[in-house]
Amino acid sequence: xxxxxxxxxxxRPAEDFRIRQLRARDxxxxxxxxxELQQYVEERVxxxxxxxxxxxxxxxxxxxxxxxxxxCAIEMMSLPGARLDIARFGFEAFRASPRQADLLILSGRxxxxxxxxxxxxxxxxxxxRWAIAMGACxxxxxxxxxxxxxxxxxxxxxxxxxxxxxxxxxxxMHGILRLRSKIxxxxxxxxRERYGAEGTEEVLGAADLPGTNAIxxxxxxxxxxx
Amino acid sequence: xxxATGLELIAQDLRASHPDAVLSxxxxxxxxxxxxxxxxxxAAAEALHARGYSFMxxxxxxxxxxxxxxxxxxYQLLDMPNVDRICLATxxxxxxxxVPSLCGIWxxxxxxxREVFDMLGVVFDxxxxxxxxxxxxxxxxxxxxxxxxxxxxPIIFTYNEDKLPGWTQ
Numbered sequence: 206x207x208x209x210x211x212x213x214x215x216x217r218p219a220e221d222f223r224i225r226q227l228r229a230r231d232x233x234x235x236x237x238x239x240x241e242l243q244q245y246v247e248e249r250v251x252x253x254x255x256x257x258x259x260x261x262x263x264x265x266x267x268x269x270x271x272x273x274x275x276x277c278a279i280e281m282m283s284l285p286g287a288r289l290d291i292a293r294f295g296f297e298a299f300r301a302s303p304r305q306a307d308l309l310i311l312s313g314r315x316x317x318x319x320x321x322x323x324x325x326x327x328x329x330x331x332x333x334r335w336a337i338a339m340g341a342c343x344x345x346x347x348x349x350x351x352x353x354x355x356x357x358x359x360x361x362x363x364x365x366x367x368x369x370x371x372x373x374x375x376x377x378m379h380g381i382l383r384l385r386s387k388i389x390x391x392x393x394x395x396x397r398e399r400y401g402a403e404g405t406e407e408v409l410g411a412a413d414l415p416g417t418n419a420i421x422x423x424x425x426x427x428x429x430x431x
Numbered sequence: 432x433x434x435a436t437g438l439e440l441i442a443q444d445l446r447a448s449h450p451d452a453v454l455s456x457x458x459x460x461x462x463x464x465x466x467x468x469x470x471x472x473x474a475a476a477e478a479l480h481a482r483g484y485s486f487m488x489x490x491x492x493x494x495x496x497x498x499x500x501x502x503x504x505x506y507q508l509l510d511m512p513n514v515d516r517i518c519l520a521t522x523x524x525x526x527x528x529x530v531p532s533l534c535g536i537w538x539x540x541x542x543x544x545r546e547v548f549d550m551l552g553v554v555f556d557x558x559x560x561x562x563x564x565x566x567x568x569x570x571x572x573x574x575x576x577x578x579x580x581x582x583x584x585p586i587i588f589t590y591n592e593d594k595l596p597g598w599t600q
Contacts, residue, residue, distance in 0.1 A: 318567045352574045352582030353566070 257389075263307075263333065264388035267381065270306035271299040272326065275313025277340040277371040289374050296381055303329040308384070310377070311363075314342035317355045327361050335388070337380055338363045341370045362400050433515055438463040441482070441517070449474050464518040472521050473531040473557075476506070480536050484508035484517060487537035492547035496577035500524040502553050506533065506540075523553065525576075532558035550575035 231237050232245065273281060283289055285297040300306040303326045315323055327336060336357070341347030343357040344366045357363050364387065367380035397403050433441060435458040442456045442465055452471030457464040467475050486509040493503035506519040523530055532555035533540045544555045545564040552573035555561060563570065572579055 317570075318565070350581075352579070 260389045264385040265295045267296045267308045267335070267385070267388075268298050268300045268306045269296060269308040269310050270303050270326065270330065271301050272303075272309060273312050274315060274319070274323075275340075275342065277312035277342075280371045280374045281310055281312040281339065281377060283374045284378060289378065291378055291381070294378075294382065294385070303327075304331060306330055307334045308381075309334070309336045310339055311336065311343040311357050312339045312371075314340075314347070314349050314354050315357055316353050320355050320360045323357075324360050333388075335364045335384055336361060337365045337367060337377070337384060339367045339369075339377055339380070340372055341368060344368065362402075433463050433517060434458075435463075437515075438465070438517070441465070441479070444482075445475050445478060448478060462518060463516070464520050466520045466522070469521045469523050469530050472519065473533065473536075476508075476519060476533050476536055479508055479517065479519070483510040483513065484515070486511055487533065487540055488516070490533075490540050490543035490547065492551040492553055492575070494551060494575065494577045495522070502528055502551055504530050504547060504553055525552070528553045529556055530554070531556050532561075534558055549573070552576065 228237070228245070232242060237245070273279075284291040285299065291297050296308075303309070307330060309323075309327055309330060311323065327334070338344045338357045342349055342354060344363075346354045346356050347370055365380045365384045367377050369376050372380075438456055438458055441463075442453050445453050445465070449471050452467055452475050454466045454468055457466065465475070488507040488509045490504065490506050493505065495501050495503055500522045501524060503520060503522045508517050508519065509515070510517075521530060528551075530553055532544055534544065534555075535557065541559065542564060544558055545560070545562060547553050548555060548558075548561060549563040549565050550573055562568065566574065574582070
């Protein structure tokens with residue numbers, strides 16, 4: 206079998222930066238013929254849909270909430286460290302406030318006294334938001350299969366379950382990367398669709414917004430209406 | 432530790448001042464235990480506190496199911512200058528689980544007594560704040576009692592996955 210080697214990329218040889226600059230100046234003046242202009246644009250413009258571009262950006266910049274529950278949190282804490290360095294993927298910025306985070310990693314067991322607290326933290330996060338159940342305890346109660354522990358699926362929607370007791374940090378990293386591909390590949394597969402929770406968004410309706418009944422104090426004569 | 436003779440001397444003094452207080456004494460593996468009637472626990476604790484047992488090391492509850500009376504409360508006391516330890520034990524039934532609180536003598540008994548109340552349902556009379564401490568406040572039952580169901584969910588293994596409702600159905 207004969208092996209043919211061919212150069213990757215555009216068929217034309219790489220151009221000097223100076224040549225490209227001159228070509229751009231010609232293009233601005235309108236001196237480039239149509240076919241060449243067509244080729245110039247095709248080589249430099251990438252077309253995509255807005256949804257895909259947004260999903261790509263979202264998947265690559267997850268902000269986990271700083272929230273540890275138990276021993277799994279030790280494994281989670283080693284992720285942003287030097288050895289595993291999840292900053293390679295853009296997930297290293299653990300946010301101290303749930304309002305600034307869009308990923309909740311349940312790292313440990315959730316007792317029934319803690320469950321309302323966890324649920325409240327999840328509710329405080331802004332949409333779009335995702336949740337990872339890390340370890341056996343918050344997925345299936347693990348070794349604490351007793352009266353005190355409740356699995357996470359019972360009180361909040363979970364996107365990815367990472368098994369293990371505890372999972373190695375690499376496993377959690379793999380879980381986050383699976384979540385990334387889920388976000389990038391199929392953005393609408395969110396928890397509202399899976400859990401049948403459409404229409405529960407916490408946004409102000411038209412009646413609650415300041416509308417015609419509101420008084421504009423900057424308008425002369427408006428305050429007389431009150 | 433008080434030796435067996437020392438334990439009997441302490442019990443004798445308690446019997447002299449409070450006739451019905453001491454139910455029995457036990458000396459087992461270098462541990463001295465005085466079993467007291469619940470009604471006499473507070474007076475006996477005060478007497479031992481005056482005797483030098485100034486530190487309550489721990490307080491725990493037990494369930495002797497199916498023996499009656501079922502519930503037990505143990506206080507481990509420590510005489511720090513003499514390095515002497517003694518255990519006060521008392522038992523109550525589940526129908527009338529009332530034990531006097533020792534918070535007035537040892538304030539450190541506050542949280543352990545709440546934990547015993549939470550887990551076993553022993554009510555400590557005279558406790559300043561008799562609430563649950565570990566379980567949610569609206570929780571029903573006392574989970575460390577032996578007749579309380581363990582709870583949790585059945586775990587699906589390959590040998591029982593066809594019998595348990597789960598992801599296979």
